[in-house]
Amino acid sequence: MTYAERLKALTEERGALCVGIDPHAQSLAHWGLDDDVAGLEAFARGIVEVLGERVAVFKPQSAFYEVHGSAGIAVLERLLEDIRQAGALSVLDVKRGDIGSTMAGYARAYLADEASLRADAITLSPYLGFESLRPAIDLAHETGRGIYVLARTSNPEGGQVQLSKGDDGRVVAQQVIDDAAAENARSGQNALGLVVGGTHADAGVDVSHFNGSILVPGIGAQGGTIEGLRGIFGDAVDLLLPSASREVAHGGPSVEGLVDRVQTLLGR
Numbered sequence: 001m002t003y004a005e006r007l008k009a010l011t012e013e014r015g016a017l018c019v020g021i022d023p024h025a026q027s028l029a030h031w032g033l034d035d036d037v038a039g040l041e042a043f044a045r046g047i048v049e050v051l052g053e054r055v056a057v058f059k060p061q062s063a064f065y066e067v068h069g070s071a072g073i074a075v076l077e078r079l080l081e082d083i084r085q086a087g088a089l090s091v092l093d094v095k096r097g098d099i100g101s102t103m104a105g106y107a108r109a110y111l112a113d114e115a116s117l118r119a120d121a122i123t124l125s126p127y128l129g130f131e132s133l134r135p136a137i138d139l140a141h142e143t144g145r146g147i148y149v150l151a152r153t154s155n156p157e158g159g160q161v162q163l164s165k166g167d168d169g170r171v172v173a174q175q176v177i178d179d180a181a182a183e184n185a186r187s188g189q190n191a192l193g194l195v196v197g198g199t200h201a202d203a204g205v206d207v208s209h210f211n212g213s214i215l216v217p218g219i220g221a222q223g224g225t226i227e228g229l230r231g232i233f234g235d236a237v238d239l240l241l242p243s244a245s246r247e248v249a250h251g252g253p254s255v256e257g258l259v260d261r262v263q264t265l266l267g268r
């Protein structure tokens with residue numbers, strides 16, 4: 001099955017929600033944990049232990065595992081395995097972007113069947129040029145994995161680049177969206193998704209023709225709300241995968257608190 005097919009099946013069963021697993025110091029302290037490898041492991045794997053069979057998608061933020069060096073990466077490997085075992089999908093938030101030959105290395109690191117850090121999907125930056133992503137796009141198609149390309153990010157600074165106009169009058173983020181849509185139409189796999197933040201009253205882009213998943217970070221701690229999504233995305237709401245990290249994690253460490261946050265975001 002392709003990533004798009006697995007995502008559709010799971011979100012129909014569990015609801016369209018991505019829970020981010022971001023073990024930064026503030027969240028570890030909230031759980032009464034130290035900002036070390038033991039704290040990282042207890043937090044990250046603890047979230048999946050409680051929510052693994054309830055939530056469709058988990059999104060570990062690679063930065064917070066990399067902080068702890070090889071021991072942190074080993075925790076990330078175990079976490080990705082936990083997510084697989086729970087029957088959920090993983091989106092590894094790595095936001096890589098580089099020239100094509102280096103992108104081939106990143107593709108092997110995260111999208112190959114034999115990679116120890118393999119995830120169901122990853123985030124990539126197309127801002128070295130959309131075609132620089134080609135090795136990752138090709139490998140994702142080959143292995144049935146997905147890629148979320150940064151289009152219109154949730155942070156206030158993003159518009160400086162993403163909303164600047166190209167020669168044809170389209171803003172840069174719109175060019176990314178149109179290129180991703182064309183690639184999906186060509187492959188028929190819809191392996192390419194977009195990242196569009198849920199924090200903008202007007203995102204300044206048109207996703208009405210898009211044909212893949214749209215990951216929507218920024219829900220909760222950054223001010224985005226589930227209720228506000230229709231106003232931003234219109235009829236494309238069916239494509240959305242809203243994502244919340246601190247908003248869910250800070251319901252923990254109690255089981256009830258975590259489950260309650262998820263149920264609220266799912267409108268249950």
Ligand SMILES: O=c1ccn([C@@H]2O[C@H](COP(=O)(O)O)[C@@H](O)[C@H]2O)c(=O)[nH]1
Nearest residue numbers: 061153154197217218221222244245246
């Ligand atoms: O545009 C983007 C792309 C990615 N992110 C990442 O999502 C989480 C957000 O965490 P919250 O605690 O839910 O605010 C974090 O890992 C970001 O790096 C994003 O926020 N915006």
